[in-house]
Each structure stands twice: as structure tokens, then as C-alpha cells.
Amino acid sequence: xxxxxxxxxxxxxxxxxxxxxxxxxxxxxxxxxxxxxxxxxxxxxxxxxxxxxxxxxxxxxxxxxxxxxxxxxxxxxxxxxxxxxxxxxxxxxxxxxxxxxxxxxxxxxxxxxxxxxxxxxxxxxxxxxxxxxxxxxxxxxxxxxxxxxxxxxxxxxxxxxxxxxxxxxxxxxxxxxxxxxxxxxxxxxxxxxxxxxxxxxxxxxxxxxxxxxxxxxxxxxxxxxxxxxxxxxxxxxxxxxxxxxxxxxxxxxxxxxxxxxxxxxxxxxxxxxxxxxxxxxxxxxxxxxxxxxxxxxxxxxxxxxxxxxxxxxxxxxxxxxxxxxxxxxxxxxxxxxxxxxxxxxxxxxxxxxxxxxxxxxxxxxxxxxxxxxxxxxxxxxxxxxxxxxxxxxxxxxxxxxxxxxxxxxxxxxxxxxxxxxxxxxxxxxxxxxxxxxxxxxxxxxxxxxxxxxxxxxx
Amino acid sequence: xxxxxxxxxxxxxxxxxxxxxxxxxxxxxxxxxxxxxxxxxxxxxxxxxxxxxxxxxxxxxxxxxxxxxxxxxxxxxxxxxxxxxxxxxxxxxxxxxxxxxxxxxxxxxxxxxxxxxxxxxxxxxxxxxxxxxxxxxxxxxxxxxxxxxxxxxxxxxxxxxxxxxxxxxxxxxxxxxxxxxxxxxxxxxxxxxxxxxxxxxxxxxxxxxxxxxxxxxxxxxxxxxxxxxxxxxxxxxxxxxxxxxxxxxxxxxxxxxxxxxxxxxxxxxxxxxxxxxxxxxxxxxxxxxxxxxxxxxxxxxxxxxxxxxxxxxxxxxxxxxxxxxxxxxxxxxxxxxxxxxxxxxxxxxxxxxxxxxxxxxxxxxxxxxxxxxxxxxxxxxxxxxxxxxxxxxxxxxxxxxxxxxxxxxxxxxxxxxxxxxxxxxxxxxxxxxxxxxxxxxxxxxxxxxxxxxxxxxx
Numbered sequence: 001x002x003x004x005x006x007x008x009x010x011x012x013x014x015x016x017x018x019x020x021x022x023x024x025x026x027x028x029x030x031x032x033x034x035x036x037x038x039x040x041x042x043x044x045x046x047x048x049x050x051x052x053x054x055x056x057x058x059x060x061x062x063x064x065x066x067x068x069x070x071x072x073x074x075x076x077x078x079x080x081x082x083x084x085x086x087x088x089x090x091x092x093x094x095x096x097x098x099x100x101x102x103x104x105x106x107x108x109x110x111x112x113x114x115x116x117x118x119x120x121x122x123x124x125x126x127x128x129x130x131x132x133x134x135x136x137x138x139x140x141x142x143x144x145x146x147x148x149x150x151x152x153x154x155x156x157x158x159x160x161x162x163x164x165x166x167x168x169x170x171x172x173x174x175x176x177x178x179x180x181x182x183x184x185x186x187x188x189x190x191x192x193x194x195x196x197x198x199x200x201x202x203x204x205x206x207x208x209x210x211x212x213x214x215x216x217x218x219x220x221x222x223x224x225x226x227x228x229x230x231x232x233x234x235x236x237x238x239x240x241x242x243x244x245x246x247x248x249x250x251x252x253x254x255x256x257x258x259x260x261x262x263x264x265x266x267x268x269x270x271x272x273x274x275x276x277x278x279x280x281x282x283x284x285x286x287x288x289x290x291x292x293x294x295x296x297x298x299x300x301x302x303x304x305x306x307x308x309x310x311x312x313x314x315x316x317x318x319x320x321x322x323x324x325x326x327x328x329x330x331x332x333x334x335x336x337x338x339x340x341x342x343x344x345x346x347x348x349x350x351x352x353x354x355x356x357x358x359x360x361x362x363x364x365x366x367x368x369x370x371x372x373x374x375x376x377x378x379x380x381x382x383x384x385x386x387x388x389x390x391x392x393x394x395x396x397x398x399x400x401x402x403x404x405x406x407x408x409x410x411x412x413x414x415x416x417x418x419x420x421x422x423x424x425x426x427x428x429x430x431x432x433x434x435x436x437x438x439x440x441x442x443x444x445x446x447x448x449x450x451x452x453x454x455x456x457x458x
Numbered sequence: 459x460x461x462x463x464x465x466x467x468x469x470x471x472x473x474x475x476x477x478x479x480x481x482x483x484x485x486x487x488x489x490x491x492x493x494x495x496x497x498x499x500x501x502x503x504x505x506x507x508x509x510x511x512x513x514x515x516x517x518x519x520x521x522x523x524x525x526x527x528x529x530x531x532x533x534x535x536x537x538x539x540x541x542x543x544x545x546x547x548x549x550x551x552x553x554x555x556x557x558x559x560x561x562x563x564x565x566x567x568x569x570x571x572x573x574x575x576x577x578x579x580x581x582x583x584x585x586x587x588x589x590x591x592x593x594x595x596x597x598x599x600x601x602x603x604x605x606x607x608x609x610x611x612x613x614x615x616x617x618x619x620x621x622x623x624x625x626x627x628x629x630x631x632x633x634x635x636x637x638x639x640x641x642x643x644x645x646x647x648x649x650x651x652x653x654x655x656x657x658x659x660x661x662x663x664x665x666x667x668x669x670x671x672x673x674x675x676x677x678x679x680x681x682x683x684x685x686x687x688x689x690x691x692x693x694x695x696x697x698x699x700x701x702x703x704x705x706x707x708x709x710x711x712x713x714x715x716x717x718x719x720x721x722x723x724x725x726x727x728x729x730x731x732x733x734x735x736x737x738x739x740x741x742x743x744x745x746x747x748x749x750x751x752x753x754x755x756x757x758x759x760x761x762x763x764x765x766x767x768x769x770x771x772x773x774x775x776x777x778x779x780x781x782x783x784x785x786x787x788x789x790x791x792x793x794x795x796x797x798x799x800x801x802x803x804x805x806x807x808x809x810x811x812x813x814x815x816x817x818x819x820x821x822x823x824x825x826x827x828x829x830x831x832x833x834x835x836x837x838x839x840x841x842x843x844x845x846x847x848x849x850x851x852x853x854x855x856x857x858x859x860x861x862x863x864x865x866x867x868x869x870x871x872x873x874x875x876x877x878x879x880x881x882x883x884x885x886x887x888x889x890x891x892x893x894x895x896x897x898x899x900x901x902x903x904x905x906x907x908x909x910x911x912x913x914x915x916x
Contacts, residue, residue, distance in 0.1 A: 081466055081546075
């Protein structure tokens with residue numbers, strides 16, 4: 001392939017866009033652990049799951065046999081409004097780094113949610129609408145998921161109730177306002193509107209909230225309202241399924257130009273972006289067709305993969321959700337308040353956890369000042385101000401490109417640029433002012449998180 | 459052309475991107491008024507202009523004979539990072555409105571500046587670098603231009619000093635922080651750093667600033683520093699030249715699918731986006747090759763076209779800049795503080811002013827609550843949260859589409875979606891809370907602005 005024929009941005013034609021999602025679990029030899037009912041500790045049945053999620057989504061959650069699932073026509077139509085996302089060749093970054101590596105990034109930030117979250121939000125809203133529901137409830141931390149879901153619900157004329165972690169609600173009034181513009185109602189969590197919220201407020205007056213707590217409130221509210229279900233933006237199998245659109249588009253774009261990546265890098269919080277990006281490539285690796293080096297990048301302050309335990313754990317603080325087998329720091333772990341870089345969730349997708357446990361993937365943790373340094377460098381060179389979450393991947397992509405510079409290897413590096421940082425300027429300001437510090441939890445701090453793991457006799 | 463072959467988004471291939479800007483003035487029969495030296499009232503010479511602007515940009519400012527100007531290779535390279543911008547077929551909006559009209563919009567918001575401003579910023583930074591300058595100064599109101607210039611200067615390693623209208627500086631700390639992330643220094647205007655700033659502060663203590671005042675400060679600062687020039691993001695001929703990339707891409711995308719628009723709509727503040735969008739189409743109209751209906755949309759609260767005078771006026775409050783012949787409300791006119799919708803400049807591009815005076819273009823004014831209603835409807839249907847400025851064009855595009863619904867005409871409407879509203883959530887919040895009001899200046903208020911027009915004996 002002649003170098004000059006590869007454009008700065010590879011866009012698929014509309015007719016080249018994927019029409020099916022890819023369900024990686026179908027190809028996995030060791031299947032991820034199933035969800036357990038928190039009361040009986042038995043595997044969740046479709047019936048039980050359908051009380052929490054829409055029935056069709058509950059089916060997707062449990063399906064580990066069908067490799068391809070048709071994307072409904074209405075979702076394809078919505079995808080066409082903001083997809084395909086470009087696969088960008090980072091020519092300017094390569095030049096600046098003076099590296100022989102070839103760097104590509106899949107940019108998912110060109111939509112109003114500012115991230116890849118919309119890929120699953122529109123699917124979940126669609127199935128809710130199909131089921132004749134009135135609305136959905138959810139939680140949001142940084143705000144991308146809440147925004148994405150608000151957009152999706154506005155499109156399908158569904159009510160949307162968002163529990164927003166209180167500290168975000170207060171620090172990110174603009175995120176909240178975008179959601180309101182799309183017609184969602186946004187409640188700071190913990191709140192007085194739920195039992196679990198009132199309990200947490202009573203036990204921890206003045207708490208600034210957490211994702212695990214907001215999840216509990218959203219689940220409780222959905223359960224109490226007629227015609228409502230709970231939806232979640234990460235961690236779950238169904239979410240990873242929808243996010244496979246990222247990897248499928250990336251692979252189609254690479255294939256179009258005959259490019260085979262050596263290294264594929266993504267940031268990892270709950271795992272939806274990373275899981276979506278690597279899915280079709282990991283499938284090839286598992287089937288023994290090709291080999292790739294996958295790197296999950298997580299914050300050193302919330303190191304689920306690199307320092308967590310592989311165990312069944314609660315997904316939420318209130319312990320109302322099913323248990324999931326995952327790399328986890330324990331649902332009682334709360335990252336330091338000095339942490340600004342996103343990816344704060346204590347656990348990880350069960351699929352990614354199994355892949356990591358099987359040695360199919362590497363994980364690295366990075367400190368937040370390095371992350372913001374990479375973010376700023378990237379912004380200045382490539383012209384996109386990245387989300388702090390995405391910048392974890394940028395940081396390791398630059399590291400790998402610099403290794404190539406040392407060794408002279410012309411590796412092809414692909415990373416996921418999951419979103420933009422337009423609503424994260426409080427964190428950037430801290431960094432610009434030199435007021436950002438790094439934080440690595442001590443073994444003792446981690447132990448306190450592990451102590452919150454359920455003592456199960458499975 | 460079969461309907462179904464037109465995708466949701468038309469992207470040009472990289473090799474189809476324009477390699478020349480189009481200089482509409484070369485084709486105009488009645489040339490726009492030339493800039494006048496504020497002291498001598500004689501036409502500005504290249505020498506005089508070169509004291510303010512880079513020499514190459516001064517040449518472009520004066521050139522009304524060359525229709526096409528090559529885009530330098532380094533600028534093309536930068537353009538490839540964030541362009542081509544998509545021409546989007548608003549299928550969902552059409553369906554929702556149940557209109558037979560076909561609606562397209564050229565979306566310029568997919569870059570970190572959030573608007574079309576980057577198209578000229580990168581050009582102006584390039585010529586500054588070529589001339590061996592150390593840096594540039596500028597003003598910014600809403601912040602798009604300042605952000606765009608910061609990005610462009612970071613790319614070419616130039617210093618960038620931005621005077622930001624004080625009220626924006628205070629209300630939009632995140633805009634400021636984006637600029638700082640790109641390495642720019644941002645000073646609230648009026649400031650103590652300039653003579654004109656000190657004078658204005660002495661006369662109007664506690665003033666929240668204005669664009670005209672920030673321009674004066676930026677010009678003064680550039681004049682005092684060695685190796686600096688002033689740059690401006692709108693109004694000027696050179697800016698309209700660079701922004702012709704919008705119209706050229708739009709035309710190429712339409713031509714690719716054999717589409718001829720009937721109506722072309724753009725918002726108008728200083729005129730750079732509208733001028734850029736319509737340039738190649740207006741050229742065809744002037745040369746008698748085709749006919750199009752052009753509509754400039756401005757806020758009712760700052761109605762330069764619809765209620766202004768066509769006269770020579772100052773471009774800035776401090777009256778340090780050359781005089782320009784334009785539709786103007788007088789440099790003393792200041793829109794009501796209740797105005798949130800952008801497009802606050804008192805004057806208008808001299809080229810657009812001449813075209814309007816020649817009857818080649820229609821102008822309409824719209825009130826801001828209608829603008830935000832259109833913005834919210836568009837956001838919910840098309841999934842993009844638009845900038846208030848761009849929403850002026852959306853508002854009239856919807857009006858025209860609804861007229862087609864009444865008449866049954868299948869008109870093709872193209873409008874410019876200049877940017878996103880991610881940094882305008884204070885205005886959206888006001889709207890969402892029902893606290894936004896309309897404001898139309900009285901004849902007496904306009905008269906006070908006209909009283910500030912220079913009494914010239916030309």
C-alpha cells in the first residue's frame with residue numbers, strides 16, 4: 001500500500017457501515033462469569049433480569065452463543081446521523097514525535113454527548129420504546145452517559161430520569177443543562193427521592209456521592225415506577241455488544257486500506273469502549289486467525305485490572321444489582337478526591353476481566369499528570385481537545401510510538417479516542433495552573449476496598 | 459438522481475477538497491467600498507495596512523481582481539486534520555416537519571474551536587509565521603475566534619495574546635481555559651494593559667466590555683510589540699476569502715450528487731460564515747449562470763442589515779482601525795445585555811454590505827426566543843446541540859421548510875451550521891428556565907447608535 005494513498009481521515013461510505021453488532025462472547029473459549037442474583041446467589045434468569053432491563057436487552061445480556069446480532073433499522077438510521085466515526089491517521093503527531101510508528105485513532109467524540117456512549121444509549125432507548133415503556137432511569141458520573149441517554153430518549157420521545165453524582169452535578173452545571181435541553185430530568189445523587197439515597201444521606205451527611213450510589217438510586221426508581229426500566233452505560237455485556245460498532249468500523253476502515261494493526265490501545269473504566277474497540281480483533285485472535293497486542297489503560301488511582309482481584313462483587317453501593325464476576329477493587333473502594341481523570345468505577349466488564357485473566361490482553365496504569373500532559377500535547381498537535389478518559393489511551397500510544405523510535409520498528413498503533421474534553425475544563429484548569437497531583441492508593445487503602453467484597457461460598 | 463443514493467452525510471474525498479480559495483470580489487460588478495485611513499480619510503495603502511496586518515494578508519485584503527488564490531500546502535495539511543466538513547442531509551428534520559423540502563446543512567462545528575473560525579485562524583497564523591513574526595494579538599467575544607486562533611498558533615508555535623470581552627471572560631471560564639490549554643494568554647477587556655483600555659475604564663468604571671473595545675486593545679498591543687501583528691476573525695475581506703472554503707466544499711458536495719439548491723441561508727454577525735458559504739454560489743449568480751435565493755439572518759436585537767445604514771463607519775470603539783463602508787448601527791451601538799444569541803457586532807462585512815445594497819441577497823431578523831426554540835428542536839431531532847449564532851439560520855431554514863409544506867414545493871434548502879453550543883449553556887439554561895426575553899431596539903435607541911457615525915465629507 002503506497003503511504004500517500006492513506007488519507008488523514010478514513011470515513012466508511014454509508015453502505016459500508018456495519019449492519020450487525022458482534023458478540024465476542026460467542027467466540028470466547030472461557031466464557032465470562034454469569035450474573036448472580038444477589039439474594040439467591042444463583043445465575044440470574046431471563047425473567048429476573050427482565051424486571052430490571054428491557055426484555056430484549058436482558059436477552060442480549062445473557063446471549064453468549066450468537067456471534068452476530070442484527071442492528072434494527074431505526075438504530076441504523078440514528079447511527080447514520082453521527083456515524084461513521086472517522087479513523088484518523090495521526091500524521092502530525094507522528095511527525096512531531098519523529099517516530100517510524102504509524103498511529104491511528106478512532107475518534108468517537110463528534111457528537112453532542114461528546115463520546116462513544118451514544119452507540120449504546122440509542123440502542124437501549126430503542127428497545128425500551130419497542131417494549132412500550134414510558135421511560136428509563138440511569139445514573140451518570142462525568143456526564144457523557146447521561147447526555148447520550150438524554151439525546152436518545154429525546155429522539156424516541158421517552159422520559160429520561162438521570163441520577164447525577166452530586167459532585168459532578170455541582171461542578172458540571174453545563175453537562176446538566178445539556179441533558180435538560182434534551183428534556184431529561186436530572187437529580188443530584190444521593191437524593192431524598194429514594195430509600196437508598198435517604199439511607200446514605202443519613203449515614204454520610206454531606207457526601208458528594210458516587211457512581212455506585214447513583215446506580216442504586218436509579219435502579220430503585222425504575223423498580224417503583226410503572227413502565228420504567230433501568231439502563232446502564234458501561235460494564236454490561238449488552239453495552240459491549242452495542243459498542244462493537246466501534247471496532248467493526250475500525251476494522252472495516254483498516255481493511256479498506258489493507259492495514260493490519262500491531263497494537264490496539266483503549267482506556268478502561270467499566271470497559272465498554274475498550275471492549276467495543278477490540279471486539280472483532282480479539283475474535284480473530286481467539287480464533288487463531290491473527291495476533292494483536294491489546295493494551296487496557298487505567299488510572300493508577302483506580303487500578304481495577306493491575307491491582308484488583310478477580311472475584312464476584314456487587315456492581316453498586318446499595319447492593320441492589322446482580323453480582324458480577326470481574327476484576328474489582330471492591331464496591332467500597334472510592335478513588336481519592338484528587339482524581340480528575342475519569343474511569344473511577346471500582347469494577348470492570350466481566351468479558352474483559354475474563355480475557356485479561358486468560359492472558360489475552362495487557363493492562364497498564366498511568367498517573368493523571370502524565371495523562372494530562374499527553375492530552376495537552378495531543379490537543380496542540382492534532383487539534384482535538386481530548387477527554388481525560390481518552391487521554392489515558394493517548395498517553396500509552398505515545399509511549400509505544402516512542403519505543404518504536406528507539407527500536408526503529410514501524411509498528412502500526414491504533415487507539416480509541418473516545419471523546420472530547422469540552423466539559424472537563426475544571427480538570428484542565430487544575431492542570432494548567434500546576435495544581436494537579438498524582439495519587440496511588442497504598443496497599444492498606446486497597447485492602448479496605450477488598451474488605452468490602454462479599455464473602456461468598458460458591 | 460435517485461433519492462436513496464444521497465447519504466445522510468456527504469464527505470468529500472481528500473483529493474476532492476478545494477486547493478484554492480475563491481475571492482468573490484473579483485467577480486463583483488459593484489466593488490465593495492475600500493478601507494479608509496482614519497486620519498487622512500484616504501484609501502489605505504498596502505504599506506499602511508502592512509503595519510497592522512501581515513503583508514500577505516494585507517495584500518489579500520486589497521485584492522479585488524484575482525478570483526482564485528492558492529491555499530498554501532501547510533494550510534491544506536492542517537485543513538485535512540479537521541476538514542472536509544460534512545454536508546448533512548437533514549432527513550430526520552424533514553420527516554419531523556413533514557415537509558416536501560429537502561434540507562441540507564454544512565456542519566462546521568466538528569473541531570475544538572467549535573466553529574468555522576478555524577478556517578481563517580490557521581491561514582492568518584500561517585502567514586504570520588511565514589513573515590517571521592513572534593506572535594499575534596486579537597480580541598474574542600463569545601470565544602470561538604480566540605479558541606480557533608489559539609489552536610492555530612499552537613500548531614505554528616506562535617505566541618497568541620487574546621483580549622476577551624470581560625463579560626465573556628467571567629461567564630465563560632471554560633472557553634478561557636481551552637485557550638490557555640493551547641498556550642494563549644487571555645486578558646479580560648477593557649484592561650489596564652493598554653492606553654485605550656485605561657481610558658475606557660476611567661470613563662466607564664465597572665464596564666463589562668465590548669468587542670469594539672477589545673479590538674482597540676488588541677490593535678494597540680500589536681503596534682507596541684516588536685514582531686507582532688493584529689489579526690481579526692470576521693468582517694475583513696481576507697477572512698471572507700479564507701471562509702470561502704465552506705462554500706467551495708458545499709458546492710463540490712452538492713455537484714457530486716447533482717443537487718442545485720434553491721435557497722441558501724446563513725447567520726450574519728460580521729459576515730464571515732455567510733460570506734464564505736455563499737461565495738461560489740453568489741459568483742454564479744453575478745455571472746448570470748444560475749440563480750439562488752440568499753438569506754442573511756441576524757438578531758432582531760442587533761439588526762445591522764435590516765435596520766442599519768450603509769455608510770463609512772469605525773470598526774472599533776477606540777477608532778484606531780481603518781474605516782469601512784458597511785451596513786452599520788454605529789460603533790456606539792451596544793445590544794441590550796438581555797441578548798444571549800451572539801452576532802453582537804455593530805457592523806457587517808463590506809462585501810456582503812455591497813451585495814445586499816445591490817439587491818442580490820435578502821436579510822431577515824429573528825428574535826432570540828424563536829432562535830432558541832429552533833435550536834432545541836434541532837438538537838432533539840438531528841442530535842447536534844447548535845451554537846446560538848448558527849441557530850439563527852436553523853430558525854429561518856425551518857420557516858422556509860414550513861412554507862414548502864404549505865405550498866407543496868420541493869425546494870432544496872441549504873444552511874450553514876457554523877458551530878456547536880457546548881460553551882453556551884448559560885444561555886441555554888436561561889432559555890430552559892423560561893427566563894429568556896426578546897428585545898427589539900426602539901428607533902430612538904438605534905438613533906443614538908447612528909449619532910456615533912463619523913460625519914465624513916467624502
